[in-house]
Amino acid sequence: MSAAAEPIGALLSRRWRDPAAWMASADVVAVLLAASLPWSTSLVGIFAVVLVIVMLPTLDAPALMASLKRPACAAPLALFLLALVGTLWSEARWGMRFYAVAPTAKLLLLPLLFHHFARSQRALWVFIAFLASCIALLAMSWLVAYFPDLSLKPKDFASRGIFVKNYIDQSQEFTLCAVVLAYPVLSLLRERRFVPALLLFAISMGFLANMIFVIVSRTALVTMPIMLAAFGLIHLRWRTNIIILVATAVLAGLAWVASPPLRAKITSFSSEYQLYEQGNVSSVGERLEFWKKSLGFFAEAPIVGHGTGSTEGLFIQAAVGQKGLAAEVIRNPHNQTLNVAVQWGVLGILVLYAMWLSHLLMFRGEGLFNWIGLLVVVQNIFTSLFNSHIFDFHEGWMYVLGVGIAGGVVLKASGASASRGADAS
Incomplete structure (x- = not known):
């Protein structure tokens, strides 16, 4: 038949x-x-x-179970289990305890992604889909910048150039895409394939131009130079780095002159700090207040913390009889380390840093997937100075997908290399 x-x-x-x-x-x-x-x-x-x-x-159950012994798999699972066990000594209501466990649950997907994409041949499709989607969002951002009524955000909350979600999430995506593209551009130039290199360079500059002239988050302003420095140190000669550093300084000066939104965003650091010093409410002041209080909560229970979901209750207690910034109550101190430290103490910090370190070490090699994975981890570490980006929905999923898929490809390559070495011996 x-x-x-x-x-x-x-x-x-x-x-x-x-x-x-x-x-x-x-x-x-x-x-x-x-x-x-x-x-x-x-x-x-x-x-x-x-x-x-x-x-x-x-799923190959024996292979999957064996892979859980790797630090890159064990550390994210340990962070989830710590959040789950941490509900036992928390004084928060049970609904809040399990609500605080939920942001760590997506880390459970990491071993599955490692396992799947160590066997799949289509990992690049996923990253191309993300890039294409971000390019479409880039086009919408430019449109919304000039035609604000096209935004799907409520008018009271809409930011210039934001079609969906918010400017922090958008800046995370655009920053990652802009810097990741530096690797294939460099590779294509070395192969003397100038047309595709020029196309990818133009796309990268499109993301950068949007952040200069439309909208960018302060977190992106801080982390992008670090990501670019990582690219230069790993992939370029020192003379080339000096040339690029000088060119970047010149372009930064031109961007400062040409872009009022960029100037306003950069100068807001100092102006908002001054408002905080004068006792007024500001975004920078809020973070400083949250960090100061969180350090105090951590000092009260430094070993295992106050338990899962305890942050809001601690801020409620600290706000009694206070006014202004001191009276604000939050669930998230806007710093990943402090978020973990308040709930699970030094134990939580060790697990979090072990996860970051194991994922950094995974991407030590050459190649596009090593570069993607490395940048995803570096971006998450440094943006987590100002946010809790492992636990945040959007940035957390960027981390899980980027590390999980690139990590699967890298593990496949390292396994193949090990097999060839064993055969040769």
Whole structure:
């Protein structure tokens, strides 16, 4: 019987039992997940659940269990388990305890992504989908900058150039895309493939121009130079780095002169700090107040912290009888280390830093996927000085997808290299 004449039921049954079909399905769902991340939180949640479901039929249970011994897998699982066990000594209401566990649950996907993309051939599709989605968002950002009524944000909360979500999330995406593209541009130039190199360079400059002339977060302003420095130190000669440093200084000066939004964003650091010193409310002042109080909470329970979900209750107690900034109550101190320290003390800090370190060490090699993974980790570490980006929805998923998918490819390559070494010996 020909394939064309095969009954539909038999065809579906055969596909149902075909591991390759399930692998392809998981790859497609991962592509859809990455493409939806810049636009929607609901779709990300839906596709994440579907992704786990379609990965299950192809899991190699013994290999997956063996992989959990790697620090890159064990550390994120330990952070989730610590959050879960930390509910036992927390004094927060139980609803708040489990609410605080939820942001760590996405870390459970990391071992599954390592396992899947160590066998998949389509990891690059996922990153291309994310880049293409960010390019589409870039186009919408320019449109909304000139036609604000096109924004889907409520008019009272809309920022210039923001179509969906917020300027912090958008800046995270644009910064990552702009710097990641430096590697393929350099590789193409070395291969003397000037046309595709010029195209990718133009896309990178498009992201940068949007952040200069439309809107950018202060976190991006701080972290982008660090990411660019990582690129220069790893991939360029010192003379080239000096030339680029001088050129960057000149371009930064031109951007300062040409972009009022950029000047306003940079000068807001000092102006908001002065407002804080005068006792007025400001974004910078809020962070300083949150950090000061969080350090005090950490000092009260330095070993295992106050327990999962305890942050809000501690701020409520500290706000009694206070006014102004001192009376503000939050669940998130806007610093990843302090967020962990308040809830789980030094133990939590050690687990968090072990996770970051294990993922940094994973991406020590050459190649595009090592570069993507390294930048995702570096960006998360430094933006987490001003936010809790492992626990935040958007940035947390950027981390999980970037590290999980790039890590799977890198682990596959390292495994292949180990096998070749063993065969040679």
